[in-house]
Amino acid sequence: GxxxxxxxxxxxxxxxxxxxxxxAYSNSASDYxxxxxxxxxxxxxxxxxxxxxxxxxxxxxxxxxxxxTVKHLSLQxxxxxxxxxxxYFCAEPNSGGSNYKLxxxxxxxxxxxx
Amino acid sequence: NAGVTQTPKFRILKIGQSMTxxxxxxxxxxxxxxxxxxxxxxxxxxxxxxxxxxxxKGEVPNGxxxxxxxxxxFPLRLELAAPSQTSxxxxxxxxxxxxxxxxxxxxxxxx
Numbered sequence: 001g002x003x004x005x006x007x008x009x010x011x012x013x014x015x016x017x018x019x020x021x022x023x024a025y026s027n028s029a030s031d032y033x034x035x036x037x038x039x040x041x042x043x044x045x046x047x048x049x050x051x052x053x054x055x056x057x058x059x060x061x062x063x064x065x066x067x068x069t070v071k072h073l074s075l076q077x078x079x080x081x082x083x084x085x086x087x088y089f090c091a092e093p094n095s096g097g098s099n100y101k102l103x104x105x106x107x108x109x110x111x112x113x114x
Numbered sequence: 115n116a117g118v119t120q121t122p123k124f125r126i127l128k129i130g131q132s133m134t135x136x137x138x139x140x141x142x143x144x145x146x147x148x149x150x151x152x153x154x155x156x157x158x159x160x161x162x163x164x165x166x167x168x169x170x171k172g173e174v175p176n177g178x179x180x181x182x183x184x185x186x187x188f189p190l191r192l193e194l195a196a197p198s199q200t201s202x203x204x205x206x207x208x209x210x211x212x213x214x215x216x217x218x219x220x221x222x223x224x225x
Contacts, residue, residue: 032211034212034213041219042218042219043118043204043206043216043217043218043219044157044204044206044214044216045216046213046214049212049213089156089157091214093211093212100145100162100164100170101159101162101172102145102147102159102162102206102208102214103157103159103172103173104149104156104157105156106155106156107155107156107157
C-alpha cells in the first residue's frame, strides 16, 4: 500500500548547527506534503507545507525540499535551537488517493544539545 | 479560540471496561480524525470523518468505534479495553487539505 516513511528515527545536533530531517514517500501521485512538529506531551503542530509543483519552500528558519524523482522530502532547520527539540513528522494529506485521509510517517526525534 | 478539546487528559481502565474519549472542535471543520501514538512511535490513524453522519476506518480501527452526530463532536468508543490499547490518543480536525489542528491528547492506560 501507499505509505509515508522516514529514514532516520533520531537526530542529535549541537545548538547553532543546521538540521536536516528526511522523509520518503511511495505514492508518486502525491501532490502535497506537510511537516508537523510535536513537542513532548503535546499534539503535533503545523510547520510548513509544499506542493508538488515546487522544489523548495522557505519559512522562518525552515526550508522544505522536494525531490519528486526519488520521492524524497527534507526539512532543513537553520541555526537549530533548544526549542527545536521535538519529533518531526511528514504527512501526506491525501493518503491512498483519498483527499480526506491524513496519515503520518514514523517521525524523527530531534535533540538539540546546548 | 479553544480549537480542538479532548477529555479526559488521563485515564486508567481495567481490562474489559469501556469508555468514551471525547473530542470537540469549535472551528466548524468538516474533517476530524482519531490517532493513537504508542511510546516512541508515530501516529496511527484509527478512524476519520468527513462530516456529520459519515465515518470511515483508518489504519488500526479494531477495538474502537466512532460516531459523528454533529460537526463539532467526534467521540471515540472503546468497548472492551485491552492492554494493547494503552496509548496516547489524539484527535484532530481540519477545514481542507491544509493543516490539521490537534488536541492535547488523552493518555490511556489499561491494566
